[in-house]
Amino acid sequence: MTPFRDATTVFVRESLPTWRAPAGLAFSMLQPLVFLALFGPLLSGVGGMPGGSSWQWFVPAILLMLALFGTTGTGYTLLTEMQTGSHERLMVTPMNRSSILAGRSLKDVVELLAQAVLIIALTIPLGFTPHPMGALLGLGLLALVGLGVGALSHALAIACRRHEEMFYMVQQTLLFPLLLLSGLLLPLELGPAWMSTVGALNPLTYVVEAMRALFAGTVADPVVLWGWVAAALLAVIGLSLGARGMRRAQS
Amino acid sequence: MIHTRALTKTFRLRRETVEAVRGVDLDVANGELVAFLGPNGAGKSTTLRMLTGLVEPTSGTAIVAGHDARRDSAGVRRGIGYIGQGHAAGHYHYVRDEMVTQGCAYGLPRRAARERADELLETLELTGMAKRQSATLSGGQRRRLDIALGLVHRPPLLFLDEPSTGLDPQNRANLWTHVMAVRERFDTTLFLTTHYLEEADEMAERVVIIDHGRIIADDTPGRLKATLAGDRITLGLPDPDAAATAARMAERGTGARELDVTGPHVTFRVPHGEEVLPEYLRALAEAGITARTARTATSTLDDVFLTLTGRSLREETGAAREGNRDEREGHEEVAV
Numbered sequence: 001m002t003p004f005r006d007a008t009t010v011f012v013r014e015s016l017p018t019w020r021a022p023a024g025l026a027f028s029m030l031q032p033l034v035f036l037a038l039f040g041p042l043l044s045g046v047g048g049m050p051g052g053s054s055w056q057w058f059v060p061a062i063l064l065m066l067a068l069f070g071t072t073g074t075g076y077t078l079l080t081e082m083q084t085g086s087h088e089r090l091m092v093t094p095m096n097r098s099s100i101l102a103g104r105s106l107k108d109v110v111e112l113l114a115q116a117v118l119i120i121a122l123t124i125p126l127g128f129t130p131h132p133m134g135a136l137l138g139l140g141l142l143a144l145v146g147l148g149v150g151a152l153s154h155a156l157a158i159a160c161r162r163h164e165e166m167f168y169m170v171q172q173t174l175l176f177p178l179l180l181l182s183g184l185l186l187p188l189e190l191g192p193a194w195m196s197t198v199g200a201l202n203p204l205t206y207v208v209e210a211m212r213a214l215f216a217g218t219v220a221d222p223v224v225l226w227g228w229v230a231a232a233l234l235a236v237i238g239l240s241l242g243a244r245g246m247r248r249a250q251s
Numbered sequence: 252m253i254h255t256r257a258l259t260k261t262f263r264l265r266r267e268t269v270e271a272v273r274g275v276d277l278d279v280a281n282g283e284l285v286a287f288l289g290p291n292g293a294g295k296s297t298t299l300r301m302l303t304g305l306v307e308p309t310s311g312t313a314i315v316a317g318h319d320a321r322r323d324s325a326g327v328r329r330g331i332g333y334i335g336q337g338h339a340a341g342h343y344h345y346v347r348d349e350m351v352t353q354g355c356a357y358g359l360p361r362r363a364a365r366e367r368a369d370e371l372l373e374t375l376e377l378t379g380m381a382k383r384q385s386a387t388l389s390g391g392q393r394r395r396l397d398i399a400l401g402l403v404h405r406p407p408l409l410f411l412d413e414p415s416t417g418l419d420p421q422n423r424a425n426l427w428t429h430v431m432a433v434r435e436r437f438d439t440t441l442f443l444t445t446h447y448l449e450e451a452d453e454m455a456e457r458v459v460i461i462d463h464g465r466i467i468a469d470d471t472p473g474r475l476k477a478t479l480a481g482d483r484i485t486l487g488l489p490d491p492d493a494a495a496t497a498a499r500m501a502e503r504g505t506g507a508r509e510l511d512v513t514g515p516h517v518t519f520r521v522p523h524g525e526e527v528l529p530e531y532l533r534a535l536a537e538a539g540i541t542a543r544t545a546r547t548a549t550s551t552l553d554d555v556f557l558t559l560t561g562r563s564l565r566e567e568t569g570a571a572r573e574g575n576r577d578e579r580e581g582h583e584e585v586a587v
Contacts, residue, residue, distance in 0.1 A: 006356070013352040017343040085337015089400060092303055092333040093356040094325045 006095040010103025029115050032066045055128040060211035061184045063116045071149045074108045075157030082161050098243045108150035109143045131217025138214035144231040151238030158245035182208050203230035252408050252440045253279040258311035260297050271297040273464035284441045286455035294464040304328045316408045332406035336413050339397045340385035347381035357404035371399040391422035411443035448552040480554035482524025486517045487544035
């Protein structure tokens with residue numbers, strides 16, 4: 001059970017600063033909240049939108065956006081700790097290397113879920129009506145995406161350990177195309193055909209569709225299955241790259 | 252505590268193969284205090300990182316704290332404490348939280364980790380800082396916290412990588428007081444690198460010098476200085492002619508090195524200078540030469556290094572931190 005114990009130790013360590021000062025969590029929620037408040041209302045005026053309330057369409061997407069904005073940056077903390085020496089200190093302990101990554105990723109997932117629940121709670125009074133079972137499954141899917149994206153971010157941090165400035169360059173460069181080409185903010189069908197074609201190559205497109213279906217309660221829809229497949233793929237790739245980096249970065 | 256045989260590490264740096272460590276044989280017994288010195292890029296950090304299980308050796312064996320560093324690096328890491336060059340605690344973490352985490356990382360149950368944390372914070376005079384973020388501590392306090400973190404699991408062997416770099420003399424002295432107290436109390440074996448040669452000279456019982464990936468000297472600081480560097484004798488004579496004669500006599504009689512005559516002054520280096528000097532003065536007197544001034548200066552570890560390699564360790568001190576980073580980064584090239 002040592003790997004599990006080690007992961008718990010790292011999870012607790014990474015979470016402690018947040019537990020000591022939970023207000024910090026709100027800051028990383030700021031960006032999605034701004035979109036929720038200032039972009040959401042615009043949607044009701046856009047023609048060609050799928051039916052139903054714009055909240056119904058937009059809130060599941062915002063949760064995913066939370067995962068992208070919050071979790072893709074998590075590697076930067078690791079990068080900082082690689083520079084200062086605290087990562088080295090943990091690597092000299094007998095802890096399992098993969099558990100160190102797992103513990104860090106677990107912290108990202110837990111924070112993501114806490115923020116997601118908060119956003120759902122904020123939007124229900126505004127008119128968002130999540131399907132209870134679907135919402136639960138949707139949060140599960142979100143957690144899986146968070147796990148994959150967080151691990152990828154750690155892998156990126158390890159790859160950038162000697163060129164710190166590269167981290168945010170790569171992260172920002174990838175973030176916006178992925179975001180816009182997933183149909184997260186506006187349906188891709190509104191754009192030219194090539195956008196839908198490129199969007200079909202973006203795993204996030206499937207996740208966004210699955211999230212919307214789940215929160216609407218159409219749990220048995222095939223798009224949900226594709227969403228899980230895309231998220232699982234992301235998690236497998238992220239975790240294997242991250243674990244590989246973690247083993248190699250210091251050894 | 253440490254036994255290595257033919258330990259080597261080669262890595263690829265851009266298309267070149269770099270032999271960072273070339274066959275190091277090293278034995279450190281229980282309870283020793285060893286200072287490991289060498290210029291930048293000599294293989295010092297690489298060796299240290301192999302001994303601490305951070306880097307896998309290319310060939311050779313290393314048994315550290317009873318475990319094989321190649322086959323059982325987790326076992327090695329369980330048996331050693333390591334205090335690196337950087338700051339061990341996370342910036343935004345509370346001091347005590349990091350101490351407890353460290354205990355858990357070494358397998359202590361959380362409650363035991365808490366007790367151990369409080370005990371060590373007390374020992375290192377950090378109790379008042381327990382609920383502070385580590386980024387708010389002073390340099391000296393942070394270094395003491397690093398030491399505390401390295402001691403959580405009561406390691407029989409403690410590695411310190413430049414423990415006092417960047418500290419002012421007062422904090423350095425304070426740090427050493429703590430390190431020596433720990434050693435006294437737990438009979439800890441200490442293996443450290445430092446850029447302060449005086450520090451190695453004063454504190455270490457044994458000095459190991461590495462250059463170009465090989466160990467070139469290994470003895471007590473006293474013996475190294477006496478046999479390798481010797482003492483510098485400077486004599487003032489009445490005139491240059493007398494100085495020339497004195498120089499010839501020094502060369503013949505005493506086994507002088509680095510002999511230099513400038514005007515009426517002769518300087519040379521010789522083992523056991525304080526014993527040689529009276530003898531030499533008497534010989535000069537018998538030859539009808541009366542020295543006007545005579546002085547011996549004890550040598551330093553830098554003189555030892557100079558004698559061994561023709562280079563000075565001290566010249567490197569300025570670029571020390573920078574260079575060490577390079578060496579560390581060199582390692583990471585292996586990974587790519």
